[in-house]
Every structure is written in structure tokens, then in C-alpha cells.
Amino acid sequence: MSAIKIQNLSHYFGHGQLQKQVLYDINLEIESGEIIIMTGPSGSGKTTLLTLVGGLRSPQSGSLQVLGKELYGATPKELTAARRHHGYIFQSHNLHGSLTALQNVRMGLEVHPNYSNKEMNDRAAEILTEVGLGDRIDYYPDDLSGGQKQRVAIARALVSHPQLVLADEPTAALDSKSGRDVVDLMQTLAREQGCTILLVTHDNRILDIADRIVSLEDGKLSDKATAKV
Amino acid sequence: MIKFLQKLQRRTPLGWLQLRRDPGRLRVALAGIAFADVLMFMQLGFQNALYDSNTRVDRAMRADIILSSPQALNLQNLSTFSRRRLLQAMDIPGVETASGLYVGTLTWRNPQTRLKATVQVLGFDPDIPAFDLPEVNQQLDKIKILNVVLFDRGARGKYAETIAQIDKGQTVTTEVENRTLTLGGLFTLGASFGADASLMSSDQTFLRLFPRRDPASVSLGLIRLKPGYNPQQVAAALKSHLPEDVRVMTAKEFVKFEENYWQTASPIGFIFGLGTAMAFVVGVVIVYQVLSTDVNAHIKEYATFKAMGYDNSYLLSVVFEEAIILAFLGFIPGFFLPNVLYALAANATALPLYMTYSRAALVFTLTLVMCMLSGAIATRKLQSADPADMF
Structure with a gap:
């Protein structure tokens, strides 16, 4: 079964005379468990496509199925519900400054109603240990380095074992060593949990983790889209 | 939940x-x-x-039912009604006493600073206590003497020395309308927005302080009931018995009336x-x-x-x-x-x-x-x- 199935997806920004098309007739299918890297120059529409898949925007035309759910025509409530099934990793870590590492990770579980307090704390501590921050679970983001913060963000995205992880330039703000660590970590955790990863990046150093690379230019998927690395 | x-x-x-x-x-x-x-x-x-x-004086009145002029607004603007109504009130069963209270505001010289100041004077017959204030009732003999008054310990203004002097038993005098007034004793009531200080006097002293006031026109009528009578019922009987030129209120209603004035009519x-x-x-x-x-x-x-x-x-x-x-x-x-x-x-x-x-x-x-x-x-x-x- 495919995790993501995109058919004839087009997207526009603005209205009337100022309307600008950013995505042209995108067709893409991603299998469950695949790690896909999407590359392309700035302004090519990568982030837009990612936010569409992530349920942060409503699709305007075509069809977009994520984890078996059609997002085209979904209500805001359905979009919110859909977001709970994927982990989203941003370019900047976007951790909450008033929460400790543990509490930040907990927020990724709290959105699901079926965990108890203890379960949430245990699982959050467990995954923080897995990302190598077992001794820093009570640190505030201000007291962590950039790479450590990004690792907390990854822990937050993965703690609820989502079937799909979306990452928007997760290494952009990191030096090459921590960047490498972060993607390796994503890869390992994703393999363990068997989830699909869609990763947008400029960073050539991390392309090797991908099963497949698609590239987007001027809103169109280029020919080598389905080329296997 | x-x-x-x-x-x-x-x-x-x-x-x-x-x-x-x-x-x-x-x-x-x-x-x-x-x-x-x-x-x-x-x-x-x-x-x-x-x-x-502003209702402190009202609440201290020793009365079950209070008569006032229909034109009365508040304690400082009571207007007057005929003393005859008090005698008529005595016809109603249950009424024990009906006495008049004279209320007026005058300008006197502050005994301490000798500057002019405004005080409220409450005049009543010393034989029938008008207030439930023990300090006043113990000193009724003093105000039976003409031109002797009791002074409010809680008065607002520069009266500290005056009060200390009276406390020591010294005689303090001041001047009102070319007449010497003696402060014979103290009681505690407190200032209000309407009056900085109150004086208690006999009705005779009051009428001398206010020569233009007619002795036959009182500000308020204080009615006390015999034990076992319901103020509301007697008040109803009084209302039907007395002519329209007097307003009958129970003591509670009177306090409410005063309060209501300050709540609505005043800004x-x-x-x-x-x-x-x-x-x-x-x-x-x-x-x-x-x-x-x-x-x-x-x-x-x-x-x-x-x-x-x-x-x-x-x-x-x-x-x-x-x-x-x-x-x-x-x-x-x-x-x-x-x-x-x-x-x-x-x-x-x-x-x-x-x-x-x-x-x-x-x-x-x-x-x-x-x-x-x-x-x-x-x-x-x-x-x-x-x-x-x-x-």
C-alpha cells in the first residue's frame, strides 16, 4: 500500500491578478517504509508540497491521499486529525522555550488521548535516551546546543510512532557533523518503527540515506523524479 | 465532568x-x-x-417607626412637619412615645482653630432618649442645661485638642451666632459626607441656635412601640390615621430611604x-x-x-x-x-x-x-x- 499518493495536484497562491501557480500537476506515489528526499532550488515549491502532504494547507485541486485518507476537500477538523498521524520536523527546532526536553516530547503524545500520564513520561524519557539525551531530559531548550535541540525535535516527532515523518530541511541550521548525526538518527528510528519519511533538503551530504530522490523545479517534478539512487 | x-x-x-x-x-x-x-x-x-x-445617625435612632415630611430627601434635607402629628400618632394602639427630633446644619467656630466650620445639630427632648448611644444617654443631664451640647468624637477636622480637653474634664466653649456654646461631653458617631461633625443638644438649645425654626415644626418624629407590637402593622395604621402631610416609615425603611437617596439622587x-x-x-x-x-x-x-x-x-x-x-x-x-x-x-x-x-x-x-x-x-x-x- 502506498503511504502517499498524489495525483494531478496543482496549487496557487494569491487571488485574481496576483494569482501565481506554484505547483503544476504533481503526480507522485510513495510506498510505505520508503525514505524519499525531495530536492530543488529555493522557491521551487518543495515546502508548499510538504505542507500540503502534512495537512497544513488544503489542496485546491487534484487528489492527495496520505495514509489512505483523501485530503482534498477535507474539513479543517479532518486536517487537524490527519496531522496527528505524522511527525513534522521543521527547519528550526521550534521547541517550546518554557518546557523542558521531556515536556516538549510529551506534547507529541498528549495530542493522542489514549496515553496515561505515566506512559507519556516513560515513553518520552525512553525516546530521549534513544536520541542520546537521556541525561538532559530536564534541560530547557535554551540550555541545549543546536544539534541537541534538533534531536529533541526529532524525538517529539517520532515519540508517537507516526507512520509518516515529514521533515523540512532538518539539517539546515546544523554543522555537518550534527547534521549527519541527526539524519542517521532519523534513519535508524524510522527503520525501527517502519515509517515513511519525506525529507526536503538542499543538503547534498545527506542524500545517501534516501531510497529515492525526487526533484522539484519551478513547481514541476522533473524527469529523474523516480530515479533510484 | x-x-x-x-x-x-x-x-x-x-x-x-x-x-x-x-x-x-x-x-x-x-x-x-x-x-x-x-x-x-x-x-x-x-x-x-x-x-x-450617612446612615449612621439614622441607624442610631431609638425608634421603631419614623415620621418625616413627604418632602424629606435625606438627613441634611429633611424639611419639617407639624408637631401636632406626633400627638395624633399617640392615638394609635401600640405607640408608647412619639417625640420630635430637630435636625439642622449650622456654621460655628472650631473651638481649636477658631475657623468657621459646618456642624450638624441634632436636638431632642432630653427626657426621652432619641438615640441608642449609651454615651449620649448617660450625659442627658448635661444637655438639659441651656447652651450645653455633646460633641462627636469621630468628627472630621482639627478637633483633636478639643476632644482631649473635654476628655480631661475641661470646659470647652465656642461661639455660634453670637452665642456661647459649651461642649459638655463626648459621644462617638463619626463623620459623614454630608456633615463633618455632629452635636447633640436639647430641643431648647436647638431652637436658640436656630432662632428662625418654628418650635411647632419638627424634622423627624421618633415613635417607640410598646412591646409585642409589629412595627409594620402599626406603621400601616399610622399611615391611614395621619394626613398626607407626613410620611410614615419603619426604622429599617428609613435607613433604606436614606441609603437610596445617596445611591440614586446624588451623583x-x-x-x-x-x-x-x-x-x-x-x-x-x-x-x-x-x-x-x-x-x-x-x-x-x-x-x-x-x-x-x-x-x-x-x-x-x-x-x-x-x-x-x-x-x-x-x-x-x-x-x-x-x-x-x-x-x-x-x-x-x-x-x-x-x-x-x-x-x-x-x-x-x-x-x-x-x-x-x-x-x-x-x-x-x-x-x-x-x-x-x-x-
């Missing part, structure tokens, strides 16, 4: 953590709320003191009500500023939560959580400070300023509403927390 509590129990107290993480902002917020609370407490306190102090109730409303608005503005700054500071984090699948109502709950916490914490200093200020102001103004539970409850409710309202306005900013536009 249980479900809600369970939900609450597993929820990270994000609002509280956010407030605690920024102690500077929290302090500013609490200071602002405490400030608004102090303002509200002072306004409401003064308003209450006004009603209290004072309105002024303090407006003052309270302004304090409320100031509070809303301060809390709004703090909450909206806080929302702005966390807008990226909120957008992230939305991207993670939290809905708008979750973010609303965080803002309201903060509002409620602020209301509770801000009320603590906002409650204790006014107690101190009440004591200071009561000393300075001789007004009965004190904290009451009902007022504390009222101000707390207002604080809660104030914070919720600010929260509600601040949540409009949350709409800009759109993860799609932010990243």
Missing part, C-alpha cells in the same frame, strides 16, 4: 509553565492586576463608607461606580497587554503545536489558563494592600472604611471576568499562528 478532570490531569500545564518561565512578565502582570484590584477596592470601599456613614454613587468601571477597564488593558505579548512571544511554538495536530481550542485553553492563574495570583496582593489602605484612609477621613467578605467576593469575580475578557481579546492573535505560513 470526570472525563474533563482526567483530561486536565494528563494535560501539561502549559499556561502556568509559560508564565513561570518569564518571572519578569509575570510580576508585571500581577502588579497590574493588583493595581486594578486596589483601585476597585478603594472605589467600592469609599462608596460603601458613604452609605454607611456620588455614580461617581464611585464609574471609578470602579474605570479600574476594571485599566485592568483589562494591562492584562491584555501582558497576554497578547505572551501570545506573540510564543506564536511560533503555537504554530508548531497546530502542525502537530493540536486544534485551536487547545491554544485558547492555554491563554485562558494563563488568564485564570493571573486572576488568582494577582488577587492576593490586590486583596491585602487595600486592607492597609483602608486603615490609612479611615484614619485620614474618619469614614468607616473596612473590608467585607461580600466586597472581596465581588472584586474577585470582577478580577476573574477582567482576566477572562483580556484573554478573550488576546486570543484573536492566535489566528495568526498558521503553521503553513510560518515555516
